Amino acid sequence: MFFSQLFGSQSTPGSGGWLSGIGGARSEAGQIVTPDTALALTALQNCVTLLAESIAQLPLELYRRTAEGQREVARDHSLYRVLAWEPNEWQTPFEYREQGQIAAGLRGNAISLIDRDPDGTVTALYPVTDPVQVLRGNDRKPYYRINGAEPIPQRMVHHVRWISLNSYFGLSPIVLHANAIGHAQAIRQYAGKSFLNGTALxxxxxxxxxxxxxxxxxxxxxxxxxxxxxxxxxxxxxxxxxxxxxxxxxxLSMTNVDADLIAALKLTSLEIARIYKVPPHMIGELDKATFSNIEHQAIQFVIYTLLPWIKRHEQAMMRDFLLPSERAEYYIEFNVSGLLRGDQSSRFAAYAVARQWGWLSVNDIRRLENLPPIAGGDVYLQPLNMINAAMPPTSVKPTAEQVAEIEGIVQ
The missing domain is CATH 3.30.1120 (Arylsulfatase, C-terminal domain)
Known part of the structure; x- marks a missing residue:
């Protein structure tokens, strides 16, 4: 049934399939690098938790496409409860998504068991922390062997992958960059032993x-x-x-060895930040951060660092949670607009332009600012000197409302 003999394991050679949840690698510096030991590095812990907490705090909505081409929140769908407030019996939505992103950031794979009703509707999600072996079946779909048990089909598993070389299993950032992480561990170990055994006067x-x-x-x-x-x-x-x-x-002043050690520690932090594409100022490295560029770096973090992870989660959820018959009508989406808004003066200037030129209404702007709608706030303006480009100028006649508005201004 399975082609597992064709593939080696990522962390345990010869086991067949691809294995998640255990293992590590020995770096050239001699350190054993595993997800647990790597997480002890402050820079790596900062990067992993920054991504996890940023994604976990975002509003996650299940939308329905309407016949008018609009969308509405599908609160009446049973999946909405699982996404919005109860993924399982003991975790909050924040905790569940945070744990999933931490697993993906450390091991390259976040795997959960899906509990379904007889009609296929998702009722609960249970994160998997045991070793998982991914097998490829004759139908070319992945099957999952959890902790050595019988393989289960894809429809019972929610799987979010990092970059993959075989399209079935994500690479582990920790194993892939074991040398860079092991180098950081070795430098910190050397610094600790220097303080323990050395003399500083x-x-x-x-x-x-x-x-x-x-x-x-x-x-x-x-x-x-x-x-x-x-x-x-x-x-x-x-x-x-x-x-x-x-x-x-x-x-006695600082020795050259002490100065080089500080520079090496800073360099290892920057190397770890590069692994996760996190701007240095977001892990406490403020050497090149200024008031003029730090806001744009934060927006770049959302676009180039956070959004790829968000798209992985969104599309994996739509693949695993929605039935094939539902995917044309429903979709799942994180709301990241709050992270891209910038400072207040820039937002209000952009809102003014959008309102004056007619592509945002008052209620559109209020929704972006998390404010309730107001009566009459759904009107879109159009400048008086603007006409419909599809209509010949000779056929355009002012409406009664436009004439009345002009007469009111003239009087």
Whole structure:
């Protein structure tokens, strides 16, 4: 029934099919890179959770196409309950979508079991955290073996993939970029051991070479402790010290090794940000961020980073949740307009142009601003000096309303 023997496993060679949920890779730096160990890196955790929380907070709607070419929210469809407020018995919609995107961001695949009514309607979604083996059947459709059990068909599984080389199984960003992530882990491990085993001094007290040595260690300790007590800490900053017997205090600055370590740590953060196409300022790297470009970078994040993930989720949901007979009438969509609005003055200037030239009504603008509609707010304006381009100019006659409006202005 299955062609699993034709394919190797992503994480366990020789197992057949493609395997999700376990495994990792050893980087060239010697680190074992897995989704769990990689998530301990602050930059990677920031990127993964930023994508997950951004998608989870977006409004998700099930729409119905009307005969007039408009759309309306399909609240009467049973799928609406699952999407809007109850994906399963213990998770909120935010938690479910957040977990799914975290799984996709770490393992390249987010997989859930679909519970259906006898008529095929989706009633619940259960996220899968066990190892999943993806097999290809004779009908070229994927089948899923969860934790070694009998394979189940595609219609019982919701699967969101990252980029794929075989069209059945997404690549894991962690395994694919194990060297870059392992390099970051190795640098942080080196920094931790340096703090644990190394010595970092703020300065040294030097005595002249011709001075007689202090033979008792207790005398040396007493001298250093007295110095620290009088001049150490922020409360003793800027005090004046008097040194006797030709002694001098020599402060120690940061070494080149320390400076290179800081630069290497920053470079690894930027490398991880590149993996997920996240602007550096969104993970705390503000070196090149300015007030003039940070807003546009945020919009670029939505368009080039967030939207591809959103489209993966939307189209996977329409494929897995809607019956073939429903797909021409219904569709699922995230509302990202709130993330693209920019600052208030820019929005209001754009609304003014759209209102004056007639492609937005008052209620259209109020909906974009999450405000309730008002009576008479569905009127679309048209400038008086504009005519229908499809009509010859000689056939255009002013309407009674236009004449009355002009007479009112003249009077």
């Amino acid at each position: 703020s300065g040294v007290i030097e005595r002249p070479r011709e001075s007689p040595p202090i033979k008792e260690q207790s005398a040396v300790d007493k001298l250093v402790d007295e110095w620290q007590r009088k001049y150490g800490g922020s409360e003793n900053a800027k005090k004046v010290a008097l040194l006797q017997e030709g002694m001098t205090f020599k402060p």
